[in-house]
Amino acid sequence: MKRTLKLFLSAVVTILLLSIPAFAEMYKTTITTSNSNTGITLEIKEQKLIISGTVENEDVAYFLITADKNYLVGVAPEVKFIAEIDLSEIQNSQINLALSLGKDLTKPFTSIFFGNDIILVKNEEQWSFVLNDRIFDNNTLWQKGYINPKDHLGTNHSSAVKLVTSSVVENVETDYEKARAIHKWVSDNIYYDNDYATNKTEKTSLTPNEVLTSRVTVCEGYANLTVAMLNCAGIPAVLVKGYALGVGAPYNWDIVPENPKPNHAWVEAYVDGKWITLDTTWDSQNTYENGKKTHGENISYRYFDLTDEMLSVDHMITYRPNLFGLDGISAWAEEEVILAVEEKLVLKEHTKTLKDSITRKEFCDLVVNFVSVKLNKSTDEILKDRELEINPTFFKDTADYNILVANALGIVFGKENNMFDPEGLITRQEAALMLMRVSKVLGVEKPNAEEFVFSDANTFPEWSRDAIAFVSASISRQGMKVMGGVEDNKFNPTGYYTKEQSILTIHRLFNTY
Incomplete structure (x- = not known):
């Protein structure tokens, strides 16, 4: 989807006299369009609207601001401009x-x-920008969801x-x-396929190689x-x-449904330790x-590194x-779970409901x-190197591959009568x-620190004492x-272990020896 609008300076432009927006509101006195050095800042200070920023297109000579009337500001590339509008x-x-x-x-x-993008409202003689709280909260929640950068560094691209x-x-x-240079190149060199978008043609280029060859596509191709x-x-x-306002869609979030079907695609790039948003189509x-x-x-x-x-x-x-998500x-x-994910210590099926107790x-x-991961080998290679084989009939209630591998390696032996109880919750002493x-499978026979004495040590079963002493005296880097x-310096041996606690434990063990 693409949204563009040409505005003639000679046209008579007046503000739209609308009622105060019906959506849930969040008010701000400052908005910055981009985190880059070419972002535009809009600030309400006392009774003035101050607009400042830098443009980098050498073809641009004027900045037109339309509020109650037109305000024309001369600008030069790479030179900061400042414009003030008296709101009083x-x-x-x-x-x-x-x-x-x-x-x-x-x-x-x-x-x-x-005209509908940025709205200023006056309440008790105080002006402020108003944003749609529903959309802002929706986007913020999505962006808080963790993405592992290592999973999104594809290399299988054409020459x-x-x-x-x-x-x-x-x-x-x-x-x-580099991200900015790529953003500019794609924006400058690729053409939006209005013929396809308006159903004049049935096909358009979408894959990176197709788009590079034809230079014609729609938003998905730009993003790809x-x-x-x-x-x-x-x-x-x-x-x-996601859903974007504009051509072929409403210009107002008030009439967009709660869960709209996506009509647009854009990109996030991981630079300087964070994800930034860029939309080369727009x-x-x-x-x-x-x-x-x-x-x-x-x-x-404007759409590079959006705020x-x-x-x-x-x-x-x-x-x-x-x-x-959070x-x-x-x-x-x-923080520690994210590090474990980055180090490939967490399987994707274990990244949901992390506060729940973990099963055996x-x-x-x-x-x-x-x-x-620690040995940088597949489980089959590990078993072969140690001349071990799994016994598929060892447990009466499971033939799960990982459980059988752990059994072959001497990590688990189950409960009574060759039962493993795979869906049962694991206790802290069992963990x-x-x-x-x-x-010990990895060759570590002793912990690297002094044993810690817990206040409930007298409740530990004999079979778990050495293990509790071992893990509490193993200190990560x-x-x-x-x-x-x-709490109270207790180990709580029969308490259950949550998924997030288990992941932290695995991450710390990974960084101990």
Whole structure:
């Protein structure tokens, strides 16, 4: 989906006299469009609207601000501009702000903010920007969901894509500037297929190689090529889908349903330790219509490294390849669980409902995967190296592969009568025993610190004493016990272990020996 609008300076433009928005509101006195150095900042200070920023397109000469009337500001590339509007003289209680760029006063300007994008309201003589709380909260929740960068650094791209990327990022030093260079190149060189978007044709280019060859596509193709080029530059990237306001869709979030079907695609790139948002489709002014390519003018690159506020003005995320969200993990565990995910210590099926108690089978899965990652070998290779074989009939109630591997390695032997109870919840003392045994499988016979004495040590069964002593005296390189205690210096041997606690334990053991 693509949204563009040409605005003639000679047109009579007035503010839209609308009622105060019906959506849940969040008010701000400052909005910045982008985290990049070419972002535009809008600030309400006392009774003035101050608009400042930098544009980088050499074809741009004027910045047109439409509020109660038109305000024309001369701008030069790479030079900061500042414009002020006196809000005290405006009688209306709402302003729908529009901003446009252009060079020739006799030709149409290109809008970068539409009249419904940025709304100012006056309440008790105080002006503020109003944003749709529903969209902002929706996007923020999606963005908090963790994505492992290592899972999104694809390398299987064509030589043509690699060659173009190499040329685009040549002599560019930082990943951030590489991402910006790729964003600009795609926006400048790819054309939006209006023929396909309006059903004049049945097909368009979508794969990175197709888009690079034809230079014609729609939003999904823009995003696919952008992701591929970012990957070729060594930058993890993902395609994000959502609902966008604009052509072929409402211009107002009030009439968009709670769960709309996606009509747009854009990109997130992982640079400088965080995910940034970029939309090459909406920054591209190029069009392909009736078989003819028309190169756009007045490109502002507004949609590179969007702030959360500006993303929520016209983009609503409906799909992002999250691994898990904050609702499934405790705040105290989040950082360490994410590190465990990055180190491939966590299986995807264990990244949901992380506050729930873990089953004996699930803990076995974690332990066997840990051994495989630690030794950098498949389980089959590990068994072969040690001349071990699994016994598929050892347990009466399960033939699960990972449980049988753990049994062959001497990590688990089950309960009475050759029962394993795979769906039963694992206790803390049972987890400690498995962790001591897995350490010995890796050749670690002794812990690396002094034994910790728990206040409830007299309740430990004889079979678990050595294991509890082992895990509590095993200290990671970060200074954390593989398994510590609970309140009042107790170990609580019969208490259940949660998934997030189990993941932290595995991560700490991984970083201990």
